[in-house]
Amino acid sequence: MPAVVLIGAQWGDEGKGKATDLLGSRVDYVVKFNGGNNAGHTVVVGDEKYALHLLPSGILSPGVVPVIANGVVVDIEVLFNELDALSARGVDVSRLLVSANAHVITHYHRTIDRVTERFLGKRQIGTTGRGIGPTYADKINRVGIRVQDIFDEGILRQKVEGALEQKNHLLLKIYNRRAISTEEIVDDLLSYADRLRPMVSDTSLELNRALEAGRTVLFEGGQATMLDVDHGTYPFVTSSNATSGGAATGSGVAPNRIDRVIAVVKAYTTRVGAGPFPTELHDESGEWLRGRGFEFGTTTGRPRRTGWYDAPIARYSARINGVTDFVLTKLDVLTGLERIPVAVAYDVDGRRVDEVPVSQSDFHHAKPIYEEFEGWSEDISGAREFGDLPKAAQDYVLALEEMSGSRFSAIGVGPDRDAIVVRHDLLD
Ligand code: GDP
Ligand code: IMO
Ligand code: MG
Numbered sequence: 234m235p236a237v238v239l240i241g242a243q244w245g246d247e248g249k250g251k252a253t254d255l256l257g258s259r260v261d262y263v264v265k266f267n268g269g270n271n272a273g274h275t276v277v278v279g280d281e282k283y284a285l286h287l288l289p290s291g292i293l294s295p296g297v298v299p300v301i302a303n304g305v306v307v308d309i310e311v312l313f314n315e316l317d318a319l320s321a322r323g324v325d326v327s328r329l330l331v332s333a334n335a336h337v338i339t340h341y342h343r344t345i346d347r348v349t350e351r352f353l354g355k356r357q358i359g360t361t362g363r364g365i366g367p368t369y370a371d372k373i374n375r376v377g378i379r380v381q382d383i384f385d386e387g388i389l390r391q392k393v394e395g396a397l398e399q400k401n402h403l404l405l406k407i408y409n410r411r412a413i414s415t416e417e418i419v420d421d422l423l424s425y426a427d428r429l430r431p432m433v434s435d436t437s438l439e440l441n442r443a444l445e446a447g448r449t450v451l452f453e454g455g456q457a458t459m460l461d462v463d464h465g466t467y468p469f470v471t472s473s474n475a476t477s478g479g480a481a482t483g484s485g486v487a488p489n490r491i492d493r494v495i496a497v498v499k500a501y502t503t504r505v506g507a508g509p510f511p512t513e514l515h516d517e518s519g520e521w522l523r524g525r526g527f528e529f530g531t532t533t534g535r536p537r538r539t540g541w542y543d544a545p546i547a548r549y550s551a552r553i554n555g556v557t558d559f560v561l562t563k564l565d566v567l568t569g570l571e572r573i574p575v576a577v578a579y580d581v582d583g584r585r586v587d588e589v590p591v592s593q594s595d596f597h598h599a600k601p602i603y604e605e606f607e608g609w610s611e612d613i614s615g616a617r618e619f620g621d622l623p624k625a626a627q628d629y630v631l632a633l634e635e636m637s638g639s640r641f642s643a644i645g646v647g648p649d650r651d652a653i654v655v656r657h658d659l660l661d
Contacts, residue, residue, distance in 0.1 A: 235444050235447065235448070235449055235450065235490065235492065236444060236449075236450050236452070236486060236490045236491045236492060236493075237256075237260070237449070237450070237451050237452065237491070237492070237493045237494075237495065237659075237660065238451075238452040238454070238477045238480045238491055238493070238494045238495070238554075239252055239253060239256075239451060239452065239453050239454060239494075239495045239496075239497065240454035240457065240458065240475060240476060240477055240480075240494070240495075240496055240497070240554055241454060241456065241457025241458060241460075241475065241496070241497055241498075242457060242458055242496040242497060242498040242546070242547055242550035242551075242554075242556070242559070243457055243458070243459055243498060243499060243502055243503070243504075243543075243546060243547075243550070244457055244459045244460055244502070244503065244504035244505070244510070245272075245456050245457040245460055245503075245504075245505065246273070246499075246503055246505070246528075246530075246531070246537065247457065247497040247498055247499045247562055248497055248499065248560070248562035248563065248645055249274060249290070249453060249454065249455075249497045250274025250275055250276045250285060250290040251274075251275075251276055251277070251290075251562070251645065251648065251650070252495065252497050252560045252562070252643075252645075253274075253276075253289070253290040253291055253451065253453045254276045254278070254290055254291075254293060254294065254650060255643070255650065255653060255659075256451055256659060256660060257290075257291050257293065257294025257297055258294055258296075259449065259660055260291065260294075260297060260449040260450065260451040260660075261296075261297065261298060261443060261448040261449050261450065262291075262297065262298045262299075262300055262440060262443055262448065262449070262450040262451065263289045263290065263291020263292070263294070263297050263298075263299050263300070263450075263451045263453055264289065264299075264300040264302050264436075264440065264450060264451065264452045264453065264480075264484055265287075265288070265289040265299075265300070265301050265302060265305050265453055265455060266302045266303075266304045266305065266452050266453075266454065266479055266480045266483030266484045267304045267305065267454060267455055267456070267473040267474055267475050267479045267483050268305065268306070268365065268454075268455030268456050268471060268473050268475065269287055269305055269306040269307060269308060269338060269363060269364075269365050269368070269455075270286040270287040270308050270311045270315075270338075270361075270363050270532070271286075271360070271361040271363050271365045271455070271456070271471060271532060272285075272286055272287070272455035272456065272532065273285075273286055273530060273531025273532035273533075274286075274290045274531065275531050275648070276290055276293055276650075277648045277649050277650065278293060278650055279650070281322070283319070283322075283324075284531050285315070286311065286315060286531075286532060287301070287305075287307065287308065287311050287312050287315055288301070288312075288315050288316070288319070288326075288329070289301070289453045290453060291451060291453060292319065292324065292326060292329065293319075293324060295325065297328070298328045298329075298330060298443075299326075299328060299329050299330070300329075300330045300331075300332075300436050300439070300440065300484075301329070301330070301331045301332060301335060301436075302332050302335065302436050302437075302440075302483055302484040302485070303332040303334035303335050303436065303437065303483060303484065303485060304335075304473065304474070304479060304482060304483020304484065305332070305335050305336075305483070306335065306336050306337070306338050306364075306365055306368040306369060306372075306473075307331065307335050307336070307337055307338060307380065308337075308338040308343075308363065308364065309337060309422070309425045309429060310425070311363075312331075313425070313428065316329070329432050330432060330433075330434050330436050330439060331380060331429065331432045331433050331434070331436070332380065332433075332434070332435075332436040332437070333379065333380050333381040333433050333434065333435060333436075334379055334380070334381065335379065335380050336368055336369070336371070336372045336377045336378065336379055336380075337368070337377075337378045337379065337380060337382075337383070337422065338363065338364040338365070338368045339364070339368075339378065339393075339418050339421070339422070340413065340417070340418060340421065341367075341396070341397065341400050341404075341413050341418065342364030342365075342367040342368045342371070343362070343363065343364035343367075344364075344404070344410065344413070345364070345367040345400065345403070345404070346360055346362055346363065346364045346365065346366055346367050347362050348404070348408045348410060349366075349367070350362070352407075352408065357507060358468065358469055358470075358506060358507055358508070359469075359505070359506030359507040359508075359535075360471075360506065361506075361532050361533055362533075363532075365471060365472055365473075366471075366472040368472075369462075369472035369473060370472065371396060376392070376395060376396045376399070377396075378392055378393060378396065378422070380429070380433055381433070383422050383423065383425065383426050383429065384426060384430065384433075386419070386423060389419055389422060389423070390415060390419050393415050393418045393419050393422075394415045397412075397413060397414075397415055397418070400413070401413060436484065436485070437484060437485025437486065438485075440484060440485070440486050441485070441486060441490075444486065444490055449660070450486070452480035452484065452486075452491075454475050454476075454477075454479065454480070455473075455475060456471045456473070456475040457475055458475065458476050458496075458546075458549070458550040458553055458554060459504075459546060459550075460475055461473075461474055461475045461476045461479070461553075462474060463476075464476055464553045466508045466509050466593075466596065467593070469506065469507050469508025469509070470508075476553050476554050477491070477494045477553075477554040477555060477556075478554075493557045493558065493659075493660075494554050494555050494556050494557050494558075495556070495557070495558045495559070495560060495642075495659055496547075496550050496551070496554055496556040496558070496559050496560070496639075497559075497560045497562060498547055498550070498559050498560070498561055498562070498637075499526075499542075499561075499562050499563050500542060500561055500562065500563050500564045500566065500567055500629075500633075501522055501526070501539065501540065501541055501542050501563070501566065501567065502539070502540045502541065502542060502543050502546070503522075503526070503528050503537040503538060503539050503540075504537065504538045504540075505530050505533070505535055505537050505538070506535075509593075509596050509597050509599070510538055510540060511540075511543060511576060511579060511596070511599045511600065511601050512540035512541040512542070512543045512576045512601045513538050513539070513540040514539055514540045514541070519538075519539045519540065522539040522540075522566065523536060523537065523539045525566045525569075526539070526563055526566040541573070541574045541575060541576060541601070541603070542573075542575045542576065542633065543575075543576045543601065544575055544576060544577050544578075544633065544636040544637065545576065545577075545578060545579065545587065545588055545589050546589060547559070547633065547636065547637040548588070548589075548636065548637055548638055549588065549589040550637075551637050551638050551639045556637075556639045557639065557640075558639065558640055558641075558642040558643075558657065558659055559634070559637060559639055559640065559641045559642065560641075560642065560643045560644075560645065560659070561630060561633065561641050561643070561644045561645065562644075562645035563645055564613065564622075564626060564629075564630070564644050564645060564646055565612075565613050565614050565645070565646045565647050565652075567608065567629075568608075568609060568610065568611070568612065568613055569608070569610055570608035571607075571608050572605045572606065572607065572608055573605065573606045573607075573608050573629060574601075574603040574604070574605050574606075575603065575604055575605075575606060575632070575633070575636075576601035576602065576603055577602055577603070577604045577636065578601075578602045579599035579600060579601060579602060580599070580600045580601075580602055581595045581598050581599050581600075582595075582598055585602065586599065606625070606628065606629050606632060607625040607628065607629075608625060609623040609624075609625040609626045611623045613626055613646050614646050614647040614652055615646075616646050616654050617651075617653075617654060618654060619644075619654055619656050621654070622644075622646075622654065630644060640656075640657060641656065642655070642656050642657035642658075642659055643655045643656065643657075643659060644656070
């Protein structure tokens with residue numbers, strides 16, 4: 234099983250970090266192909282808890298080569314801080330590879346992210362404020378700074394100057410902020426060059442050679458399907474392709490190399506930031522899910538919006554990503570509920586709609602049509618086989634599986650590394 238993609242099926246925070254960690258001991262490379270330090274993955278290993286942002290979660294697995302590929306946007310200061318923090322805790326970070334083509338988040342991207350959000354007022358996206366959107370915008374506008382530019386001072390100065398020419402007009406005249414000097418940015422970026430240089434490589438070449446040699450490569454998506462810039466709830470999305478196709482463009486490994494697509498899906502739904510969310514709960518059930526599931530952002534600490542499971546979204550994810558296997562997480566959080574509602578379709582202005590509507594207004598108006606499933610009260614955190622789960626929990630999983638159209642191969646029953654029921658081997 235040489236190339237495997239792992240992505241989020243909902244609005245992020247499904248437990249991708251834990252799922253990657255689960256496979257870590259059996260893969261040779263773990264590649265981050267999209268996003269940047271807007272991601273937040275919590276991985277629990279024994280008594281240790283790690284919060285990863287820019288680095289792929291696979292860095293925690295000894296022997297794995299972690300790769301930051303071309304599709305990622307890199308805040309170099311954050312990268313070094315994250316590496317130092319992991320090193321201090323005894324994690325070997327020496328194998329990390331960074332693509333020469335990855336784009337760099339600078340001070341002006343972070344500034345523009347924040348001022349744009351303020352300017353949007355009621356229409357704001359609720360970004361993480363890490364400069365993600367403005368950095369991808371520069372990439373598409375062809376005025377971005379790439380990792381390789383840092384090693385050629387002349388080119389770097391030219392590019393930063395070109396980028397700032399437009400931005401300083403914007404900052405001064407529209408946003409009433411101070412101008413940013415080319416020197417300040419160039420000096421900052423050059424100060425990282427020596428430490429960064431040994432990590433930088435042609436990661437597409439490296440990964441393709443590894444695949445030729447029979448190595449296993451896991452592509453770990455940041456964010457999720459409904460936050461994808463093309464397939465998510467635009468404009469309330471992130472600025473990258475978080476779906477499985479992004480693994481190919483974001484790494485330089487061709488789509489026909491990829492043989493398996495694993496989607497991580499939570500047993501209920503959460504969302505951070507603004508945008509439509511049909512099954513969102515504004516009552517005590519929502520509070521209950523937030524408390525039980527500890528739904529607070531790993532990156533910004535914001536309380537996550539919570540709601541019931543949405544089957545059309547899982548089905549949509551299966552289609553967009555070509556999902557071969559789902560990993561269902563946080564089933565244990567639902568323990569204690571008498572009845573568990575699941576959205577099976579939507580009511581859009583009086584019409585029943587079975588699929589995620591393509592029209593933004595329709596999705597905004599979509600009201601969930603619920604089917605209720607029987608709950609269970611037994612503690613399931615010790616379950617390791619499907620048969621260990623109470624009948625009602627098994628039925629809940631089987632119903633979700635049937636509605637999604639792809640098999641549910643693993644089921645998370647707690648945050649710990651081994652708190653999982655495996656029904657089908659994810660790599661075999
Ligand atoms: P990611 O961004 O997709 O990697 O997910 P996050 O790490 O942001 O959020 C998932 C949270 O759920 C983390 O705190 C995990 O430790 C935790 N988690 C993952 N799987 C399970 C599970 O099956 N049960 C419970 N109770 N917690 C889980
Ligand atoms: P992981 O990988 C949940 C959301 C933000 C905001 C929108 C755009 O941990 O699942 P951005 O800063 O990316 O421009 O913000 O996307 N967002 C996430 N929500 N999990 C994430 O990552 C997210 N990364 C971005 O809250 O609504
Ligand atoms: Mg997260």
